[in-house]
Amino acid sequence: RTAEDFLVRIDSRFRGDSHPLGAGSVIQIRILIDRDVIHCARVLVRIDLHTGTHADAPFHMLKSGKKLAEIPLDKFIGKCKVLDLTDAKGRITENELKKFEISKDDIILIKTKNKIEAKFDMNFPFVDKTGAEYLAKKKIKTLGVDSLGVERDQPGHDTHKILFENNIAVIESLELSKIRRGSYFLIALPLKINSDAAPLRAVLVEDFCS
Numbered sequence: 633r634t635a636e637d638f639l640v641r642i643d644s645r646f647r648g649d650s651h652p653l654g655a656g657s658v659i660q661i662r663i664l665i666d667r668d669v670i671h672c673a674r675v676l677v678r679i680d681l682h683t684g685t686h687a688d689a690p691f692h693m694l695k696s697g698k699k700l701a702e703i704p705l706d707k708f709i710g711k712c713k714v715l716d717l718t719d720a721k722g723r724i725t726e727n728e729l730k731k732f733e734i735s736k737d738d739i740i741l742i743k744t745k746n747k748i749e750a751k752f753d754m755n756f757p758f759v760d761k762t763g764a765e766y767l768a769k770k771k772i773k774t775l776g777v778d779s780l781g782v783e784r785d786q787p788g789h790d791t792h793k794i795l796f797e798n799n800i801a802v803i804e805s806l807e808l809s810k811i812r813r814g815s816y817f818l819i820a821l822p823l824k825i826n827s828d829a830a831p832l833r834a835v836l837v838e839d840f841c842s
Contacts, residue, residue, distance in 0.1 A: 681829040685805045687820070688782075690796035692828035693789050697796055701826045707774050707801035708820045708832070712739035716813035720744055720757040726766040734770045739818055741776040743808040758784040764791040768798035776803035776820070776834075806834060 682688075687708065690697025715732050717724060724742065734740060744757040756779040759767075764782075767775060775782060775795060781804050783791035795802055803820055820834035 686831045687822040688802040693792040699826045700830050701824050712818040714741045723760040724763045726762040736771040738772045739774040746778045761790040764794040774801040778806045778808040
């Protein structure tokens with residue numbers, strides 16, 4: 633049994649024009665107490681809650697949607713499937729997703745050609761409206777992606793809204809470049825914040841039940 637985390641580390645490299653969210657996403661890490669002075673340390677961190685690997689809550693896109701603290705933890709714990717879509721270019725549609733075995737209550741993680749680094753490729757593959765509708769029809773539990781977001785430049789943010797309206801949790805900015813396709817056990821608990829998003833630490837466990 634092996635466990636490996638596969639998240640984007642949050643550190644001071646997310647700065648200004650190096651981060652697609654712009655100035656608001658700059659991470660401030662400041663030492664409040666110097667260990668050399670009183671033999672302990674305290675650090676203040678200020679970030680946009682959509683920085684690094686994080687979960688989105690329905691409230692992010694739906695006015696009356698649930699905030700993250702209201703989402704059941706079973707959305708972020710359980711058996712999951714990593715789908716290899718590294719050949720995908722642009723939109724990930726229903727037709728691409730139909731090639732895989734997807735069942736009710738699955739946690740689906742989509743691996744693409746993305747590798748999250750300090751400089752982001754804003755032309756990343758994304759799940760389009762038809763892909764989201766297909767996943768909703770399959771009644772999956774959670775969708776995780778290795779890109780900045782589940783969608784890109786779609787007027788009205790259809791992908792997010794379709795997923796949220798069908799009670800599907802969303803995890804964004806995973807680091808799946810070294811993860812093989814297959815079945816795993818996912819543990820990806822977000823901070824309990826009454827907000828539209830929160831950072832999380834994602835761990836995949838192989839052979840969890842063996």
